[in-house]
Amino acid sequence: MEKEKGSRFISLTTCVVLKFAGFDGVEIHGAHGFLIDQFLKDQINDRTDEYGGSLENRCRFALEIVEAVSDAIGSHRVGLRLSPFANYNEAGDSNPKALGLYMAEALNKHKILYCHMVEPRMKTLGEKSETADSLMPMRKAFNGTFIAAGGYNREDGDRAVAENQADLVAYGRLFLANPDLPRRFELNASLNKYHRDTFYTSDPVVGYTDYPFLETND
Numbered sequence: 001m002e003k004e005k006g007s008r009f010i011s012l013t014t015c016v017v018l019k020f021a022g023f024d025g026v027e028i029h030g031a032h033g034f035l036i037d038q039f040l041k042d043q044i045n046d047r048t049d050e051y052g053g054s055l056e057n058r059c060r061f062a063l064e065i066v067e068a069v070s071d072a073i074g075s076h077r078v079g080l081r082l083s084p085f086a087n088y089n090e091a092g093d094s095n096p097k098a099l100g101l102y103m104a105e106a107l108n109k110h111k112i113l114y115c116h117m118v119e120p121r122m123k124t125l126g127e128k129s130e131t132a133d134s135l136m137p138m139r140k141a142f143n144g145t146f147i148a149a150g151g152y153n154r155e156d157g158d159r160a161v162a163e164n165q166a167d168l169v170a171y172g173r174l175f176l177a178n179p180d181l182p183r184r185f186e187l188n189a190s191l192n193k194y195h196r197d198t199f200y201t202s203d204p205v206v207g208y209t210d211y212p213f214l215e216t217n218d
Contacts, residue, residue, distance in 0.1 A: 025077035026069055028062075031118055033089025036062045040084070040103075041093040055095075055102055062103065066110050078112040079147075085120035085133060096120070097133060104141040115142045116170060119150030139166060154185045173199075180213050189214055 030036035038044050039061040045052050051061050062080070070078050084093060084100035093099050100117065107115055120133035139146045148166035157169040175181050177194035184191055198207025 025079065025113060026073060027079040027081055027116065028065060028069060029081055030062050030065075031081045031083035031088075032086060033091035036065065037083065037088075037091045040082075040099060041091045043087075043092040043094065044090060055098060059099075059103055059106060063106055063110070066107065066112060070110055070112060075111045076113050078110075079114040079116055080107065080112060081116040081118075081149075083118035083122070084138075085131075086118055086122060097137065100135070100138045101141055104138040108141075108143045112144060114145035114147055114168075116147040116149060119148060119152075122150035134165075136165060139164075154188070176208065177211050178214075179209075179211060184214055187214070 028036070030040065033044075039047075039051055040058055042055075042058060045058050047053070047057075050057055052058060066078065066080060080103075082100065082103055084096040084103070086092075104115060104117075115138070117135050117138055119135060120131045135146075135148055139148075145167045147168045147170050148160055149170035149172065152160070152169050152171060153174070157171070160166050160169055171181060173194045173196075174191060176199070177192040178184055181191075183189075192211050194211075195207060201207065
């Protein structure tokens, strides 16, 4: 299944297959220097056509993908992950706050289920940095569910939701190392330490299914 826009084609076969396979939805990956992020960021996007230059042009590709996926499976099944402040894979932007705010506001028109943004403190891979920037302007601008991610632990995740900084908090590395993370959080139990050198490898077991579960008596 494809959607045509002029001479451009966006394949939607995967989205439709996921829908009929029983998946709840699709999160579009627009972060961390991957393809969509390379269009969004002015320090790596050097195009001179309608997809480069101005903020509006640089965001066009991402929003067209959001529209196409929403048309295929319904906007209520679509989320988008963004990292406007990050500089992964040399994909940085000179005005990340403006970029994040523009995208948050533009996504309202598409009425997607959620916007998932990475905290400004996670500017480089795996390292937190001190910053005065915040996701609050984007959180306030977006009308749907807002998810924050980026180096959260149990305490500051709870605080972010309690202080209305986000509706939900996403955990990545902690979940890789702790398959029962919600239970550990509930009990305030100790966590397995993750091993970064096992991330994103081809081994289907090491670093993914070999971390132990919490031993409890109940």
